[in-house]
Amino acid sequence: MKNPRIIGQSIPRLDAPDKATGRAIYTDDIKLPGMLYGKLLRSPLAHARIKRIDVAKARALPGVKDVIIGADTPQVKYGNWRLVPGSQDELPLAVDKVRFVGDEVAAVAALDPETAERACALIEVEYEELPAIFTVEEAIAEGAPLIHDESPGNVSLVRKIAYGDLDQMFAQAHYVREDTFKVHAVQHAYLEPCACVAQAEEGSRVTLWTSTQVPYIVQCLLASTLGLPENNVRVMKVAVGGGFGGKMELRPWEFCAAFLALRTGRPLKFTLTRSDELAFGRRRHPMSIYSKVAFSKEGKLLAKDFQVLLDGGAYNAMGPTATYLCGTFGNMLYNFPAYRYLGQHVYTNKPPASAMRGFGAPQAAFAAETQMNLAAQELGLDPIDLRLINAMQTGDEIPEVATISSCGFKESLTKVRQISGWDLKRKDKKPGRGLGIGCFSFISGGVFNWFNTKYNFSAAEVKVFEDGTAQLACMACDIGQGPDTVLRQILSAELGVSIEKIRLISMDTAATPKADLGTWGSRVTLMNGNAVIQAAGKIKDMLAPVLFSQFDLNQIHDLAFEDDKVFVRANPKRSMSLAECVYKALKGRRGEPLTARGYYTPRNKGLVSPAFSFGAQVAEVEVDADTGLTKVVKMYTAHDCGVPINKMSVEGQLEGAVQMGLGYTLMENLILDQQGRTLNTTFLDYKMPTAQDMPPGESVDVDTYEPEGPFGAKEAGEGLAIPTAPAIAHAVYEACGYRCKELPITPEKVLRALGKIK
């Protein structure tokens, strides 16, 4: 299939110059007249009953305009899983109990942030401390204290998948192995800490500017917690400095800002600090994973028993989705006849875990891919060969998931083997050096409607003007991943209008068509892209009559829309500028503007995703046997994201993913003390790879065309964040013999494995 020229081009991000030069406006830049500043009082205890709160002294402090506690609020529980109302377990401000160090207890509105801070310190809270739980094992143990009364055994959600005859497969297997894995908590560490500004309007309406990935979700949940109709809340997104899954829920400060703005009649701003984010913010789920696999003599995967305990922290947050996807990604990539998954989302008295780039898959894949490497060794097979034997391909069906309509996994394996020099380097092994492999598959947006939206999953509105320009309006969010450019490329490709002539409006739930579920699950390019294409198609239908009538065309002629022109494909001389064509159509419509809306919801694509990406990654490492330090020498990636709309953007995603994977595997780790207080709350203590730590990389795209994707595209945002940990862990084993089953790979663990320390 031949795509328009602009598809696949490396177009620099259209939003980049404004961001790079400081001209872009972020939420904290917003200043409104009479604006107040908000601060939150948080629980100092991990688990306690609130006996009494006295805000009198705080109220009396000059400059304080309002103080609220949970009892002042409508006390509506919220959570993204509206489809299962019982899963909504969070209150904007705690009422009876606090469940983690940092749980929000009260909020202050004051003339300046310092006064608000001082007022928080004047609020007296009397707690009755309760025993706290910090591990999933403690949490599910008999007689453990209950964190939520509604969840016996502290398990908030169980997800099961089962197909095939597991027992029979294990019985007939040539080779069976079982392993347990542990993964830890890391954070998104987006550059822009959360911030929001709320402004009340006409007494019962509120506008919220907030750093979010999901304006529509925030709109709905904020309205329900305020007790207002959904459409009395307007969410405006300005520039967002990263999200990675950490900004995809309603958050307490958003509620408090809106609630206080309505109470005080004045605008109000909350801005979190980096320490707030590291100490109390959302994070990737720590998990305990048990996996048992069976193989035939030839290396055919026969069965897998996959059991996961997700450490959800104090509230569900996006834990249900992670629990769900963990099971899905425990059986992706390979065909096998029997699978059983038991995922349990467990409460602990820690800051809630939630969505983070990969959404359950990096953890599941660390276990599953590491186990593949272990099995290969035992089976005496090359790990890539073992994968090739079992790899999915186009047309395969994943039970309960989907039919795979495009799959470049085998090609990815073959290509990464080639570019990494896999065979030669494994044969000709250097001491202290090793190559390891990890693979991935990921969704291009979700089908299962956990948010229970009544609207299409994505919507876009296209307007064309007689000056030859166009406008694209949608709620899709650019949080750094590039859709502000990619969606315009898609419109440009479909309608032939130059990309620089397209204005994008993407930040306003009141001004853009309803709805878009936002940025998560790598959904934007495919889902919003399809909505854009549908809208553009309707515009073409409005323009076609002009040419057919003006040039007296045969009705069977096809029109082409390219280079700001409309012309007869069979006879390009019969052409008109797009501007002129719009002008004539507008005149013909007696002044009715040319506007069209397109929508997308996946249909007949199963319950998980309309399309899946695939890929394989090889890490080459050097382990220093004296220091235990792992140095990643080079990363090789081959991946199938369908047709990349913007090559440079895909490369950016890859580089960012390697950086995050590196941090996850080797450095980052949120460490809590015995009282559940986070110890590393600055970037001095929470170590992340910097640009200087980045290894060189080499990558290759595998050519597929996803029929469900716009111009053949599918996801490239999250899948690439999955394989790095198992690849590096494997490489470390090959380099020094340390077989990591518990992330991160620290020098201490390496030295202990090498017997150099105890």
Place this chain on the structure above:
Amino acid sequence: MKNPRIIGQSIPRLDAPDKATGRAIYTDDIKLPGMLYGKLLRSPLAHARIKRIDVAKARALPGVKDVIIGADTPQVKYGNWRLVPGSQDELPLAVDKVRFVGDEVAAVAALDPETAERACALIEVEYEELPAIFTVEEAIAEGAPLIHDESPGNVSLVRKIAYGDLDQMFAQAHYVREDTFKVHAVQHAYLEPCACVAQAEEGSRVTLWTSTQVPYIVQCLLASTLGLPENNVRVMKVAVGGGFGGKMELRPWEFCAAFLALRTGRPLKFTLTRSDELAFGRRRHPMSIYSKVAFSKEGKLLAKDFQVLLDGGAYNAMGPTATYLCGTFGNMLYNFPAYRYLGQHVYTNKPPASAMRGFGAPQAAFAAETQMNLAAQELGLDPIDLRLINAMQTGDEIPEVATISSCGFKESLTKVRQISGWDLKRKDKKPGRGLGIGCFSFISGGVFNWFNTKYNFSAAEVKVFEDGTAQLACMACDIGQGPDTVLRQILSAELGVSIEKIRLISMDTAATPKADLGTWGSRVTLMNGNAVIQAAGKIKDMLAPVLFSQFDLNQIHDLAFEDDKVFVRANPKRSMSLAECVYKALKGRRGEPLTARGYYTPRNKGLVSPAFSFGAQVAEVEVDADTGLTKVVKMYTAHDCGVPINKMSVEGQLEGAVQMGLGYTLMENLILDQQGRTLNTTFLDYKMPTAQDMPPGESVDVDTYEPEGPFGAKEAGEGLAIPTAPAIAHAVYEACGYRCKELPITPEKVLRALGKIK
């Protein structure tokens, strides 16, 4: 015709609480990060050639970020009359010549307003002074210096109307009289001086927040002066503190803000001072009016020869429209067979006159109505009787204008006679007291497309949501006259949704449907109201199937939309809440939102207006023969605005109109010195009536139903500003014998007329 209950209700303005409590955001409240402040350097001379400009010292001043002069700009002339490109005579910054004291010569962008001001003072401009002209008589005199080379005789535009055999009518008349009248310059004196903030985006796009009545017109003209496609400019209106016609054009600071924002890459704000406004701002046209009328013995008006010289100041601005409407309002109100109008728009070296509430009509009516009163006296007829003999009525045709589809003029005359106690008080005259009458008619929006818009004149978008709320989006501007409430009443009436459930989005050229020509000519209620009704009708068509299918209705059933419910009119028990109906429709559409757009452009309604208001006003005054002071004792008004949508709003318009009329007649006057410099540039010197100066009033609505108007409505915003001057002038004559033909009526003129001073 029975209208929904909400039509005609006195609903307090929905925007009022936010405005009254200081919560509403005006343009000057906007602060953007890195924002610069702009100042304009203006010409100190009324007429001069620019020989040299040196900005070096200004540029060198620390804190100055940019300085521009005309030569730096694209030098595209602009003006609202795009239909006649030659009438576009204004440059954002003067290039060769300055034409009035205040003509913009340069603009500075600096870190703070004080620095910008200091930099302006450092700009060296060498002028060659030219002879300046300050009266229309001088301007059209033989050999007068030319203000614009393109306009010989300094006449920029001539408008002629002629029908009937004037000579024959004058020859056969029983009574002929001719008079000359003079009216002066007054200002809108809106509470909010002009301000704007511009922000560049993606290098070639600009967003402008500005205090304007016409976002769409500003968008188009700003784009053309910047040399950008129209849709690269986005205009956002925030709360506007009054306009009255003074904010209905692109203005130099709007251009300079956008141009400097694009050059510097930083946002930039201009805020004018009250002195700027009074010294250099738009104002109502001074005019010299010659009028000759002929009557039959019975008092039938036979012919009128109406010749007007409009003192336009240095540029056309909205002068062409005033010239046009002056002729229209010279022959409105009364039926007569022969009319000749010659209007000439004349340049002088004064700040440009432009649109101001009434748009040419207050001046024309002062002359025409005063002359009616003079004629009545000579004919020995009561002035009201004379009017009744000649008054227009429903179905009458105004040549070249329209057929009058509703007219309550005669009823207005009869009612105002009654409520004012006209007959009794005239019989039983008290010394120093007098009653006078003035009448009016006005347009409800214009038909003639001087702006040459390619779009419908008005557009509205309605969305309904499953929470029972609705959203109305349009570009119509609330500048204090109330459409933010009235348009929601119209939607509420049509769709049955409670008014408080309707969110209004009215401030963004990129987010609201194209286009609306803005607020002028009393067009909003009728034109945008009709667009709202059309959009709501489309929504009803989307909802009807739900009920027909759910209740298995007979296809001939009618549905009613009232009280947030939809029901069968013949059987109201068959009903559904609007929320449920929307929910079901949304589900049936598989998530496609319910959105509809409506449009309005007058069709088959002539070239002037789709509908006309009418009315009569009686002033009762007391003149103090010692001081010459005129005190208005009471104002009586009877008027026909069709069906008032919001009674309280109409009353507000009436009160405001009386206040403005009072100022126009008795106090306000912009006074220039010999060099063309305005002398009264503060509210201490420019006297306006305050609330304490307001006389009591009594008013009555005349019941008509305008078929072209939404729910029978027509204009109530400007017509009421017309009759006050002739009514007071007449009353002053009746009280003391001073017959004013030259406004304003000052104590000095009264005393001179009474022979008390010379």
